[in-house]
Amino acid sequence: MPLGALAVEVQGLARRFGDLAAVDDVSFSVPTGQIFGLLGPNGAGKSTTIKILCTLLQPSQGTARVAGYDVVAAPAAVRRSLGLIFQDPAVDDRLTARENLKIHCMIYGVPRCERRQRMDEALAWIGLTAEADQRLRTFSGGMRRRLEVARALLHRPRVLFLDEPTSGLDPQTRRAMWDRLHELRKREQLTIFLTTHYMEEAENCDRLAIIDHGKLIAEGSPEELKHRAGEERVTLATADDEKAAQELRLRFGVEPQTTDRGLEFAVSHGEEFLARLGHFPVELRRLSVQKPTLEDAFIALTGHSIRPDEASSRDVLRRMVRMRRRS
């Protein structure tokens, strides 16, 4: 891959299933070394997009390149350049951790002489050296997830794809996983592409694209997107609200409303505004700034909140079986 090239480049991508346009004329690009998130509700087209990028599904229209290779023209080169972590666990729980890694090395053609070292390093990195020769049946969901991350990196991919990487994990495991991903990005200039419908997870991305009903709605850093959701709300509690309100109107041109918490008004950058207050003639007792969240941004951009899980009964059953196997 040429230096400074785009890790992922998608242009006018579409995928139809019968009459349904799962992905509809989507374009975006991800520079090398970035953490890029595709944020949207279930059924928005996230998984379809990731499947096309990983050559598991053919696009109906448009082009997609991963690590500089076209997913339709050069699927083998694309596959060698990417690591994929699936939404559901894809390890064999009758095998040991080391055996799972070994199979990956064999099917990805990792040079034989390097296998041992890479597997040892991977196991040490995820803190599973002591458990390396235990069967995965005894592993917790978090341990399996860690193993999957290490496995996906064994063949040194340029782009790591994660489909809903931390769904079903507890908050602590989720945080630990993100620490690892940030470390990786710093150390290896790895590009990370993920899909998610968790707002907290989306906060970890350098850039986000919001997708809904197969269409790309907006793109930008989490901060930019939040900013587009609207202004920030400042609340001031003062010794004399009436005098303060007049001062605010005259000097800053804002229109405060009196609430039981004090004076409330909207500005574009709350913290900068507070810094500009300077010598305010009225005694200030409490200040607070409330910023729009990604959730607010999502609602402002799409007109609805991220819909709750609409799992079919079979999905529920499968999840239950999996939970049993995990515990």
Next chain:
Amino acid sequence: MNELEAAWALTWRDLVRFVRDRGQIMGAFARPLLWLIFMGKGLSTSVRLPGGVDYQHFVFAGAIAMAVLFGGMFQGVTIIWDREFGFLKEVLVAPISRVTIVLGKTLSGTVVTVVQGCLTLIFAPLVGLRLGFGPFLALLGVIAILSLAMSAMGVVLATRMQTFEGFGVISNFVIMPLYFLSGGVFPVERLPGWMAVLVRVNPVTYGVDLMRHALAQPSVFSAGLDLAVLFGFAGAMVALALTWFRRE
């Protein structure tokens, strides 16, 4: 080179899984014992076969066929399990061809099934059958081809099935008819016309018949015809598995 190693990786995985699955190994031991001892002994006291063959000896080829039919089909169908619980995705996204995946899976099915078929051979002395080295090798050969055919057939069915629960249906509507109409349980020479037709279109019949050649028991067809049908059956199943799995 990488493709070969990848196919071996899939085969190796299934072998490790088989060796660790105590239930499957116990089943592989128990099934032929049940057929040879209970069924064979039980029926040999009241069934008189043409040519004076002891029923316990007659059902020996049937018991082998039973082990191979169940074993092979089960191994092939485990693809459904892999699909349902994730591992197949890891394989599908790897830089290897679909052909490699099918061959790896079929090969592992064949090896595991041959092992199960051979367990039946070990029990030959129990029913008073003495197998020389030649007949043993010949039986081994038949088991191998039939195992390949049945594993591939399992893969074929797996591409058409969404859930593992369907295995019960396969067992009742595919394995059982193939088994009962194979000439392994009863002689096929004097059957009513429609049944004789079914027996003749069943490829397993020719496998059982070939085993009878090896065991020096009365057979229906020539060994050449048996071999030709058996190879054709195995080839057709592998070809079908390769074609249908491509859409996975």
